[in-house]
């Protein structure tokens with residue numbers, strides 16, 4: 001029966017699966033209907049069976065893929081001491097780099113490893129800490145590669161860099177253009193960019209450039225925008241991507257794997273755009289024919305680079321099922337960290353980040369959230385928690401659709417909450433709201449309270465917005481940078497010391513939470529490993545009391561646990577009132593402790 005898992009689920013699992021689909025999250029937790037409880041307990045039993053089956057599969061596969069990795073001889077030795085050119089970056093690129101990024105002198109250990117593998121012609125899966133210089137190594141390597149040529153000897157696009165958000169594509173653009181500024185000639189021949197812009201004419205201009213000029217050496221794109229452009233181009237190879245020599249997938253797990261668990265993924269059959277891009281590129285490569293003879297042209301497969309932050313089993317499974325990587329040619333970077341990591345463990349929050357959570361009541365009281373017992377590792381594997389992970393996002397969307405989640409600007413307009421939070425933080429602040437809120441509304445609110453602010457946009461470079469110890473605020477030197485949380489995940493802000501997240505939906509899942517914690521950088525933009533120099537940065541969440549029920553609290557607790565269990569640091573020094581810890585515990589225990597569950601187990 002277990003073997004049958006590949007070819008389709010056995011009947012009892014299919015029946016359970018359909019039962020699971022009938023469960024509607026928001027109603028799941030009201031605890032009022034015994035029938036719903038029955039469904040829930042049935043599902044939990046099913047979940048235990050299916051998880052053990054999947055775990056077995058994953059365990060088996062983990063052994064096979066690791067043992068399949070060959071021992072490859074590298075052309076460059078990552079242990080060498082030396083500048084970027086020691087690891088295959090072209091002297092011309094190093095020269096331009098010295099002029100444009102004088103602070104970037106020597107490669108980091110991560111960069112040495114990535115550059116050595118890519119420079120030796122191998123594919124790479126690199127799992128390294130945030131801020132270790134992965135993206136920058138991608139840029140430098142891509143610039144240093146020789147141009148790819150088509151079958152007929154014409155210049156072709158050599159490298160595709162796929163990124164998860166427009167703001168990240170724009171960050172690549174700003175960095176590349178700065179380096180290219182030192183080269184003669186048209187920069188568009190070297191690099192072009194495809195991402196969603198607020199201004200449609202800018203999007204059109206991006207495409208126009210592509211159509212009218214020869215193919216760029218490097219293309220940086222978000223997957224959906226690239227797919228749209230391919231469709232718009234009107235012919236299969238309209239964008240000339242059939243000769244790519246290198247495909248770099250930055251934050252590959254965001255690109256290919258849902259934040260949700262494998263079960264939710266199975267339910268949601270829709271392909272992620274990045275997956276469609278990869279399938280398209282493979283087909284394109286294999287389908288090209290000699291224009292005269294009509295015979296297929298045999299092409300070398302492109303080198304692949306996946307930059308990831310967790311080695312989840314889903315990611316490995318996904319890669320194994322697809323035909324994208326030549327496993328004989330693949331090298332792992334950061335693997336040692338993986339070997340002792342529990343399978344599927346989320347990205348960890350940097351240890352020096354102080355996390356605070358403040359509850360804001362309608363009457364204007366600010367209280368510190370009651371700390372969780374985060375040494376309770378059993379919680380991570382609790383069944384009800386597992387269900388929470390599956391359904392939490394849906395639950396929030398449902399609440400928003402019922403307009404029970406008021407918009408945060410409206411909530412925080414009351415009682416001057418923000419000034420009172422800000423007075424606990426010294427220096428500038430990155431103020432984040434969720435997607436349903438508008439930055440303009442938040443800005444109006446905080447400017448009315450006397451703060452100078454700027455709204456994040458794709459056009460400007462905000463990497464140097466923050467300055468250490470800065471107090472003398474003015475319209476030119478604003479106190480606050482306002483943004484939608486999705487825009488800034490993945491970006492580098494030098495000298496960032498404070499992030500304030502408004503509202504429950506600014507934490508989406510553990511991975512985004514850990515990535516937010518990874519935005520704090522010193523002046524170099526790189527994370528200094530094992531260094532606690534300077535004051536600890538603050539990551540502050542502000543939750544309106546009326547929108548922070550037991551389910552939200554549980555989701556936050558689980559997210560914190562998954563990112564390493566940071567202890568909540570009090571901000572207001574006023575303890576939370578009206579929270580009954582044992583009622584909270586009973587609420588979830590009640591669901592889990594039903595007889596039906598014990599019967600099945």
Ligand SMILES: Nc1ncnc2c1ncn2[C@@H]1O[C@H](COP(=O)(O)OP(=O)(O)OP(=O)(O)O)[C@@H](O)[C@H]1O
Nearest residue numbers: 104106107108130131132133134135136492525526
């Ligand atoms: N070798 C270096 N020396 C000094 N600064 C560097 C070096 N490499 C990169 N930087 C700077 O550090 C910043 C972060 O680098 P990069 O974006 O490559 O890191 P990352 O590991 O990809 O980060 P993230 O995890 O946020 O994606 C960049 O803005 C760059 O200016």
